[in-house]
Amino acid sequence: MNCKERIPGIVEYARRRAEPDMELRAHLAACSGCGERWEGERQLTSQFSIMRIRAQAREPMDARRESLMREFARRHKRAPMPVWAWAFSAAAVLLLAAVLGHATHSRVRENPVPAIRTHGVRTQQTILYEASADASALSADDFVALPYALPLAAGELVRVVHADLDPDVLASMGIDVDPSWASEVPADVVVGEDGLPRAVRLADSSQF
Amino acid sequence: MQRSDEELYRLMRKGDQDAFAELYERREPALYRYALHTSGSSIVAEEVAHEVFVQLMGAGARFDERRGSLESYLYGVARNLIRVVRRQGPVEEAIDRAVEHDILGDLITNETMAALHRALREMPDRYRDVVILCDLEERSYEDVARIIGHPIGTVRSRLHRARALLSAKLKWLNAPAEVLSK
Numbered sequence: 001m002n003c004k005e006r007i008p009g010i011v012e013y014a015r016r017r018a019e020p021d022m023e024l025r026a027h028l029a030a031c032s033g034c035g036e037r038w039e040g041e042r043q044l045t046s047q048f049s050i051m052r053i054r055a056q057a058r059e060p061m062d063a064r065r066e067s068l069m070r071e072f073a074r075r076h077k078r079a080p081m082p083v084w085a086w087a088f089s090a091a092a093v094l095l096l097a098a099v100l101g102h103a104t105h106s107r108v109r110e111n112p113v114p115a116i117r118t119h120g121v122r123t124q125q126t127i128l129y130e131a132s133a134d135a136s137a138l139s140a141d142d143f144v145a146l147p148y149a150l151p152l153a154a155g156e157l158v159r160v161v162h163a164d165l166d167p168d169v170l171a172s173m174g175i176d177v178d179p180s181w182a183s184e185v186p187a188d189v190v191v192g193e194d195g196l197p198r199a200v201r202l203a204d205s206s207q208f
Numbered sequence: 209m210q211r212s213d214e215e216l217y218r219l220m221r222k223g224d225q226d227a228f229a230e231l232y233e234r235r236e237p238a239l240y241r242y243a244l245h246t247s248g249s250s251i252v253a254e255e256v257a258h259e260v261f262v263q264l265m266g267a268g269a270r271f272d273e274r275r276g277s278l279e280s281y282l283y284g285v286a287r288n289l290i291r292v293v294r295r296q297g298p299v300e301e302a303i304d305r306a307v308e309h310d311i312l313g314d315l316i317t318n319e320t321m322a323a324l325h326r327a328l329r330e331m332p333d334r335y336r337d338v339v340i341l342c343d344l345e346e347r348s349y350e351d352v353a354r355i356i357g358h359p360i361g362t363v364r365s366r367l368h369r370a371r372a373l374l375s376a377k378l379k380w381l382n383a384p385a386e387v388l389s390k
Contacts, residue, residue: 007368008364008368037375040375040376041375044371044378045343047320047324048343051245051344052346055245056241061254064258065232068265069229071262071265072220072228072265075265076225
């Protein structure tokens with residue numbers, strides 16, 4: 001290794017204030033150029049230490065910091081909203097509510113949520129059952145699971161409500177309705193704990 | 209977990225003063241020292257360190273995370289501010305005056321220390337920055353490479369070159385009178 005190749009090692013040892021390894025020590029003792037460089041680097045490191053200490057000895061500048069924070073707060077302070085802006089905002093909110101209300105109402109009319117129409121229901125008897133994993137298991141008892149119904153939770157208590165239902169209501173539940181049926185139809189409706197119907201079974205269609 | 213500079217910056221842009229204060233506490237002292245070593249004046253250093261944050265909170269702050277770290281951006285702003293100050297004329301050499309009354313003068317001559325300050329200020333930016341960051345701020349080569357946006361090898365070679373230049377100046381100053389008179 002020649003002198004030029006040793007320079008990085010010399011610099012790094014001096015920067016870390018470490019003792020050179022034996023091989024480098026031997027070279028520094030034998031080579032006056034590298035020896036001088038070593039002394040120069042060590043001296044520089046010592047002087048940098050003093051500079052560092054001096055630079056860190058600084059008077060606290062709380063006033064400057066405070067003025068900077070005040071300036072930040074001033075720049076990000078929101079101006080109070082004028083009265084006309086409040087009135088405009090309120091009008092906009094009312095208009096938006098009206099538009100949304102109208103849109104929602106229209107959608108409900110187009111896709112009515114299937115439910116038992118209370119005026120067409122005459123509850124005759126209510127029996128409680130514990131549901132199995134889902135409402136489709138009820139099909140074994142001729143119940144037709146409603147296609148839009150949420151699945152029943154295992155162990156959820158359901159009611160079977162015996163009721164007279166309007167044929168329109170049955171049709172909205174996805175039941176095949178005979179057009180000749182004019183009056184209300186006796187049916188059993190499985191109702192979940194949330195009060196929503198899950199399945200329906202016609203009592204006996206032959207009697208209508 | 210400590211939030212990154214960039215995260216604090218995003219929060220401060222949304223008006224979070226605590227984030228701004230945290231960023232200030234974290235970076236201002238080192239920026240002050242950088243400006244002090246570069247300009248040689250504590251008054252200029254105070255002004256520069258303050259102005260960096262004034263610019264950061266301003267609408268015109270052009271920091272872009274994709275182009276580098278916020279720390280790198282802050283040093284860049286400080287460097288430009290110091291250049292502006294220098295163009296306006298010589299700055300007050302507060303450090304050199306302080307050296308005259310320094311109790312450490314027993315160990316190192318005032319003249320030598322003043323000359324070191326001067327030599328550092330007169331160096332090209334690329335050498336001075338690595339000396340300040342590596343040797344005076346004691347940052348790792350990796351950190352400095354990230355801040356100045358150059359590979360670690362470049363940082364190391366610039367530092368070695370800069371130290372050689374400074375050593376040579378000090379050696380000349382420390383040379384015995386008889387050598388200089390030759």
